[in-house]
Amino acid sequence: MPTSTVRLILPGMLRDLAGGVSEIEVDGGGQSQTVRELLDRAFFEHRILDGKVRDERGEIRRHVKVFVNGEDATRSGGVETVVPSGARVHIVNAVSGG
Amino acid sequence: MSGTTEYIVAIGTRKGLWIARSDDRRTWSVEGPHFLMSEVASLAIDTRVGRSTVLAGVKSWHWGPTVQTSDDGGRTFTESADRAVAFPSDTETALERIWQLTPDPNDDDVVWAGVEPHALFRSADGGRHYDLVRGLWNHPHRPRWEPGFGGGAVHTIVPEPGHPEALLVAMSAGGVYRSSDAGESWSASNPGIRAYFLPDDEYPEFGQCVHKVARGVDGELFAQNHKGVYRSGDSGQSWQSIADGLPTDFGFTILAHPRRPGVVWNVPVADDGERIPPDAHLQVQRSDDSGDNWRRQAQGLPTDSFTCVLRDAACTDGGDADEPVGLYLGTRNGDVFASVDEGESFARIVTQLPDVLVVRAAQVPRRETA
Numbered sequence: 001m002p003t004s005t006v007r008l009i010l011p012g013m014l015r016d017l018a019g020g021v022s023e024i025e026v027d028g029g030g031q032s033q034t035v036r037e038l039l040d041r042a043f044f045e046h047r048i049l050d051g052k053v054r055d056e057r058g059e060i061r062r063h064v065k066v067f068v069n070g071e072d073a074t075r076s077g078g079v080e081t082v083v084p085s086g087a088r089v090h091i092v093n094a095v096s097g098g
Numbered sequence: 099m100s101g102t103t104e105y106i107v108a109i110g111t112r113k114g115l116w117i118a119r120s121d122d123r124r125t126w127s128v129e130g131p132h133f134l135m136s137e138v139a140s141l142a143i144d145t146r147v148g149r150s151t152v153l154a155g156v157k158s159w160h161w162g163p164t165v166q167t168s169d170d171g172g173r174t175f176t177e178s179a180d181r182a183v184a185f186p187s188d189t190e191t192a193l194e195r196i197w198q199l200t201p202d203p204n205d206d207d208v209v210w211a212g213v214e215p216h217a218l219f220r221s222a223d224g225g226r227h228y229d230l231v232r233g234l235w236n237h238p239h240r241p242r243w244e245p246g247f248g249g250g251a252v253h254t255i256v257p258e259p260g261h262p263e264a265l266l267v268a269m270s271a272g273g274v275y276r277s278s279d280a281g282e283s284w285s286a287s288n289p290g291i292r293a294y295f296l297p298d299d300e301y302p303e304f305g306q307c308v309h310k311v312a313r314g315v316d317g318e319l320f321a322q323n324h325k326g327v328y329r330s331g332d333s334g335q336s337w338q339s340i341a342d343g344l345p346t347d348f349g350f351t352i353l354a355h356p357r358r359p360g361v362v363w364n365v366p367v368a369d370d371g372e373r374i375p376p377d378a379h380l381q382v383q384r385s386d387d388s389g390d391n392w393r394r395q396a397q398g399l400p401t402d403s404f405t406c407v408l409r410d411a412a413c414t415d416g417g418d419a420d421e422p423v424g425l426y427l428g429t430r431n432g433d434v435f436a437s438v439d440e441g442e443s444f445a446r447i448v449t450q451l452p453d454v455l456v457v458r459a460a461q462v463p464r465r466e467t468a
Contacts, residue, residue, distance in 0.1 A: 052161035057187070
């Protein structure tokens with residue numbers, strides 16, 4: 001795998017919507033991209049999956065977390081957070097409730 | 099009943115969907131859950147042109163709201179590849195919840211969706227994809243519609259058979275709105291409905307908290323308000339109280355008989371601040387004269403009951419033309435009761451479910467299963 005490839009790691013509950021895979025590899029062409037651009041590319045062929053992670057405005061849903069190299073993007077720049085080339089990005093269902 | 103059909107009751111709860119099936123409405127088998135841990139707040143069983151399609155408004159607290167569709171009577175469900183209900187980008191709004199799904203009686207391909215925040219959507223492909231009804235969204239009153247305790251939503255959609263241009267919606271809290279041009283334009287239509295909670299004007303043009311509106315077979319309308327029960331004989335242009343004779347004027351739901359004019363069922367709740375059955379006895383109140391007189395129907399319903407029947411957790415089935423209509427109630431403590439004698443007696447058909455948000459029942463073609 002080229003080092004510029006970003007690995008988008010899916011939670012178990014969503015893997016059926018990506019054809020059963022646990023992660024989607026996205027080639028950023030060696031350039032940084034935003035979370036929004038990453039998800040646009042990753043979900044291009046997985047439209048239902050996109051609707052689970054983002055609302056129709058393109059915002060990350062309230063109880064979903066996106067971690068870029070271990071940092072919670074939803075607490076910083078949201079979908080405008082920069083994803084470096086070669087990053088690992090986790091989508092996680094938030095621990096909501098007591 | 100013909101051996102080629104069966105009855106189904108779709109039961110939407112806070113934590114998933116269950117389907118009850120019966121040949122005779124007395125012995126039931128129950129399937130589920132579908133969508134475990136997702137809220138199912140709206141359901142429709144589309145039996146038009148021989149369909150047995152179940153539409154479910156599902157909301158995952160993590161993964162958001164969507165419409166799931168079953169074309170085999172609730173056995174398997176699929177989701178549209180693109181978002182079934184989505185606000186256009188120029189509204190800068192995101193869908194919160196689908197509160198109502200209503201097949202249109204005048205066009206076999208049209209399904210209406212009432213949603214939170216307050217908006218109406220229309221599907222022209224049988225419920226797979228819905229478009230925002232701009233006429234209601236752009237209404238100048240919209241910024242002043244307030245959310246009810248459960249949220250701000252169009253929760254009731256009442257088309258008029260034989261008149262595709264006529265539509266009525268209700269919302270909490272905004273009241274009743276009517277369109278006479280198939281949704282292009284809308285007018286508030288609440289004359290006679292009291293908004294007791296407003297300090298200066300208890301009969302405003304809009305702002306009432308109408309909980310549910312039902313249409314009788316002859317076109318008469320019945321409304322359960324947040325305190326107040328009403329009827330309208332002029333398609334909702336004006337409303338008259340029919341609360342006299344009821345044990346309480348508070349409640350969430352109201353039903354009209356699908357074949358017999360003047361027959362109405364109300365499910366009373368003790369009070370706004372006391373959301374339990376009157377006398378702690380779960381009951382329906384039935385009128386045979388459009389609300390002039392009421393009588394209690396409670397045989398088979400529990401006493402010492404401190405539960406509640408929500409807005410869409412009561413329904414009728416179509417029944418056979420020569421059989422009594424079935425009546426169904428779902429409770430917040432997870433019971434579903436059925437009556438096959440139009441409310442004279444009830445039997446519990448399901449118990450121990452999560453709190454029931456919506457029930458819908460219909461007679462559908464039986465499908466052979468492996």
